[in-house]
Amino acid sequence: MEWAEKYRPEHLADIVGNTSAVRQMADWAKTWTARSKPLLLYGKPGIGKTSSVYALARDMNWDVIELNASDQRTAAVIERIAGAGSTTASLTGSARKLIIMDEADNLQGTADRGGAKAILECIKNARQPIVLIANDLYGLAAELRLRCEPVQFRALPARSIAPRLKYICSSEKIACSESAVHEIAESAEGDMRSAVNMLYASAIGRQSLDGKNVHTSQKDERVSIFSLVTAVFGKTSDEELIRLSRDVDEFPEDIEQWVEGSVHTITDPAGLGLAYRSLSRADEYIGYTYRRQYHTLWRYATAVMLLGVADASAGKGIHSRILPPERWQKMSVAKKQKAIRAAVLSRLAATMQLPQATLREKYMDIITLLVDLDPETFARELALDADGLNFFLNDKSRAQEILKSLAKVEREKEPEPKKKGRKKAESPAKDADPAPAVDPVPKEELPVKSAPEERPADPPAPEEPGRKTVAHNQSTLFDGF
């Protein structure tokens, strides 16, 4: 078991740092009644929010029900678990069930169909304690936020992280130098999970650890778009802005819309002009990127927009709430494009076992080139549909042609239909391709012996044959990449 899990704190007393947040949670639990507000824990990843909730439940002897997957957060499920009828004691005899909703700032969108509304309703009528967990307090709908008691978790100082790392080393019987612990604690930037993961990567299999064995590359921190936008309008150095933009998990055009959404806070007309000029220049780069499939320009687009707007705002800060770009709701076409890109990237990321941000930053151009050279293999291995293939080729009719010919090859590979006269149709295997549900005309019944080239023409290819292509095979696609 990796150490981050092995050393997850079991009781509130084991949680490092955030003492006032922990105290607030304990007080809430001890005095909880059906009229209490739910808790809303928020703060950056890896600082103990989830661990604290489980520790609280253990300390209180409460059962836990975690509603994580978005498909669990439908109105019906939430009502059944937390609604007025949920007062019964659990199997273990515990009178309370603590309901945990992680990623509460991810409720918007189709995945949590009815979830946000259901949570709101459920919070009004709940008969069980509820804790919501989020990274961004302002990622939650205002109505939901106001109905909760916020508990802020802060990034941990290196001086709090270091003793925990030493404790883990001593439990694992690893002699660990001060300098190694110090280096890891510093480079974790407040994220305990990251620190423990770095320690694990550096120390596993060793009996002693010193500064030169330390791997800090484990750290793969994601920066929220809110932090990035705040930094753009605040007093942030150019280098820091570029670094943040690399760590944020958003496409340049999405970053552009977020930044544009807050540009109105620049009151000086000259500054405003400069900000819009930078945004429109970035827009040109982004458009060019998609037209030419030249992804290196993404980097320029981001730099031009962030540094330009930062210059224009002169570090005066944002004096209103940062809101998601309004245009998103209206731009269904852009949304579709976004979904296609996200799907393609997530398949690539899974196949190459790389974070999506790294893929976007470093490998998109080379992958586009490779796809152009051998689109059939990529389409087949990544199970791309026409839109997905077109993402790389930027040529819809070529993408469709390729998928048609792949579908034809697949059809030709399909086994011969069963001979006439079989007694009873065998029931198809559960995962079998349902295509031959109706038997085609058996060969023997064809009117004349036809030469292969006189065979009746193939039926037209289905509209999106790529969807039926075989599942991707991680081992072959990037061999030698």
Ligand SMILES: Nc1ncnc2c1ncn2[C@@H]1O[C@H](COP(=O)(O)OP(=O)(O)OP(=O)(O)O)[C@@H](O)[C@H]1O
């Ligand atoms: N305050 C802490 N004290 C001790 N261990 C911690 C603390 N914070 C994090 N950890 C370590 O990091 C791991 C992950 O922590 P946890 O899941 O609680 O973070 P989180 O804030 O909920 O992150 P996320 O927002 O990504 O879910 C834990 O299993 C534990 O090993």
